[in-house]
Structure formats: structure tokens, C-alpha cells
Amino acid sequence: MSFRLQLVVSAIALTLANASFAQPSADKPERIRGTIQSYSAGTLQVHRRSGETVSIAVDDSTGLNAVKAVQLSDIKPGTYVGAAAMPGADGKLVAKEVLVFPEAARGTAEGHYAWDLGANSSMTNANVDTVVQGTSGRDLKLSYKGGNNTVTVPANAPVVTLIPATRDELTSGKRVFVVASHGAGAAYKGLQIVVEKDGVAPPM
Template sequence: MSFRFQVVVSLIALAFANASFAQTSADKPERIRGTIQSYSGGVLQVHRRSGETVGIAVVDASGLNAVKAIQLSDIKPGAYVGAAAMPGADGKLEAKEVLVFPEAARGMAEGHFAWDLGAGSSMTNANVDTIVQGTSGRDLKLSYKGGTNTVTVPANAPVVTLIPATRDELTAGKRVFVVATHGKSGAYNAVQIIVEKDGAAPPM
């Protein structure tokens, strides 16, 4: 699978997760964050942050990527990013992480919508218009269809991009972010998996 195709599959999966409000609860994709316990026989066992361990079926159509840590200075005007943020004490959006999308993924899941990193968290997938150095980090002015946002990115916020991954990298102890649909008997089916690599864990 080419890198371009793999990335596009990955971001379609994330866009699909964003569009899940139009589906029934049984079909609604779910975001699963946790640590791999094992991967065998096409089933990924993940110990979730919430405490339980779930089985996730990995099939040929499941997208698979890893993350690569990059620097805040690598974000340039014109980049297409996804910024998960929370309102700060002053009410302004403060990034908890920023994903710099590869060019092949430009426009995927564009917009500003609720996210599930905590109460009041949001995700903005948008173009970077300008970057201004502020007192508490860099302020990214983001534009998307229907609106604009300014997000402050503190120096300690993880900044990552997507890189290819293989199933051989689904090893015990690695942290993962999985978009999955509900399968039979309480199991899940993986739509997209993003796995830790070289110590860089999926921050989204």
C-alpha cells in the first residue's frame, strides 16, 4: 500500500468518525485510547484508559499509521492541521495536541467540532493562515469552511504527523488510538489504528 493511499484511508476513517451523528448507536464509530495488551489471530487486545480491556478485529480494510513527533516550528502558514483544544482560563482555545496532516490529506474532516479529550474539548481541522508568537506559545489562526479559530499552542503540546506503519508494530505495551465500530458479542471492528512509534504516542 502506498503512503499516499494509506494516509487518505486514515483520514477518511477520522472523517467517518466525525460524521457518526447520522448513524444509529450500534453503527456509531467509537474512539478507543489505550495500551496494547496483545495482537494475535487478527485481534488486537487494548487496555483502555477507562480500565477495561476490549478486543478489536483488524481486517484488510483497517487503516494503520504511526505518529512521528515534530517540532512546533515545523508548523508553517499554509499547513493543514488538526488541533485538539480546551478553553483556557481566558476563554481562548489552548491546544492539547496538533496533528500536521500530510498534503494528501488536505481538506479531510474540515471544520470545528466537539471532541472527547475532556469536557469542553474540541477539534479544529483547518488551514493555518498565520502564526504569531504569543506570551504563552504560538497562536495559530486557522480557517475552515464556515469559520475561523485562533488556537494557542503551548511549548509542551505534542505536535505530530502521520507515517506508515505495519501490523508487526502492534506489540504489547504500545499506546494506540483506534476508531472502531461495534461488532458482534461486544467486540469491535477496527476502522483506523494509529500506533505509538519511537516513543511518540498518538496524542489525539
């Protein structure tokens, strides 16, 4: 696993482990989702989905990765995944996206956590025990320390894995997922950046 990939896995582990993310504070990383406005001289301007534009400092310690689409059929028993999901009409978990972790990252932030992709959304980082084709998609039976659940992955849910990226890819119009700490004033310090590549945007 590359150094950059190790960094992004570490930061994702940090944010996944932080289940009480709903109220950001000065000592708690924040997830920023949006579109790049500009990148220059170590400052990334991101227009957030919520409407405001924020400044994020990028330095040599900032991890930088992109995502690559993989097939749902690539998920087999024994794969380690992170599945963001929301309850369906029947109460069962339906995936909004699935991140397939590299094997070297097995065990990253293992467990079931609150997430921030919508009301009642959750993230499950777990081992895939079984894969069953259902009427609404593939049902992944997931097990983690202390529990297990089943997540249905619809055919249209993004399934991605992480790949290295460079600062040259931080161009205007690209979508990003940023893990950042609160910096001085209204600015942020980028801990990890996952940037769109070849039309594949970070779905997490």
C-alpha cells in the same frame, strides 16, 4: 500519499465529522484510546484508559499508521492541521495536540467540532492563516468553511504527523488510538489504528 495513509485520513475524517460522539451507538464509530495487551490471529486486545479491556478485530481493510513527532516551528501559514483544544482560563482555546495533515489530505473533515479529550474539548481542522509568537506559545489563526478561530499551542503540546506502520508494531505495551465500529457482542471491528512508534504515542 500511501494507501494506508489515505485510509487513516479517511477514517479520521469520518470520526471528526461525527460531532455527536458522546453517545456511541451500534451504527456509529467509536474512538478507543489505551494500551495494547496483545495481538494475535487478527485480534487486538486493548486496555482502555477507562479501565476495561476490549477485543478489536483487525483485517485487511483495517488502516494502520503510526505518528511521528514534528516541530511546532514546522507549522507555517498555509499548513492544514487538526488541533484538539480546550478553553483556557481566559476562554481562549489552548491546544492539547496538533496533527499536521499531509498536503494531499488538505480539507479533511474541515470545520470545528466537539471532541472527547475532556469536558468542553474541541477539534478544529483548518488552514493556518497566520502564526504569531505569544506569551504562552504560538497562536495559530485558523480558518475553515463557515468560520475561524485562534488556538494557542504551548511549547509542550504534542505536534505530530502520520506515517505508515505494520502489524509487527502491534506489540504489548504500546499505546494506541483506534477508530472502531461495534461488532458482534462486546467485540469491535477496527477501522483505523494509530500505534505508538519510537516512543511517540498518538496524542489524538
